[in-house]
Amino acid sequence: MGLMATRSFLYDIQVTLLDMPWPVWRRLLVPSTITFKKFHEAIQIAMGWQNYHLFEFRYGPIAISIPDEDFLVDEFHFDARWKKLSSLNLSTSDVMSYLYDFGDNWVHLIHVKGIRPLEHRELSVRCTGGEGACPPEDVGGPYGYEQFLQTIYDSEDPEANHLLDWAGGSFDPWAFDRNHVNKEMAQRFKK
Incomplete structure (x- = not known):
């Protein structure tokens, strides 16, 4: 040893x-x-x-x-x-x-x-x-995380608010x- x-x-x-x-x-x-x-x-x-x-x-x-x-x-x-x-x-x-x-x-x-x-x-x-x-739990791995980020930063996407609520109300990737x-x-x- x-x-x-x-x-x-x-x-x-x-x-x-x-x-x-x-x-x-x-x-x-x-x-x-x-x-x-x-x-x-x-x-x-x-x-x-x-x-x-x-x-x-x-x-x-x-x-x-x-x-x-x-x-x-x-x-x-x-x-x-x-x-x-x-x-x-x-x-x-x-x-x-x-x-x-x-x-x-x-x-x-x-x-x-x-x-x-x-x-x-x-x-x-x-x-x-x-x-x-760190990405949110259960976001779907690296690919799901990229999709999550694209959606929450697209003000035109109707899912953006839903995903932000799911992530706790806000999310700052930095x-x-x-x-x-x-x-x-x-x-x-x-x-």
Whole structure:
């Protein structure tokens, strides 16, 4: 076992939502001791998802998710409730994927930007940056999101108001509020 597998570290991770018309990403500081289920919850908060759907992490041949009746736990499939981020012994520049919502198929690229020793006061997850709003839940994946944007910005389209109501009354595709994300992270990941 390497040094990283035996000590606690803080990972500097960038999560990027793929297939977007412009950049949608978040930068997170995540303790290596976190389970993949909690890492999933942190990504949900950071990106602005509502945690309505299933998820899966992939790192090479390794798959990590929450088991269901079709879930096979073997040497390549792990339960996210127990598998810790530290178990992968990640290095700077390592990349994995995170799939959220098997219907809409939101693929996120997770890139390890840096690793440093974990200080006691850093046991919580936090967001250090980001750009762009996450698409609304159940919008229909990247293609559905593009259609949604075209419709809400077409003042002549009779569906525009209906879609905006469905999305909560308004939608700003450029919106991102790091302070709001960190308040939610602090609530969810209290020490």
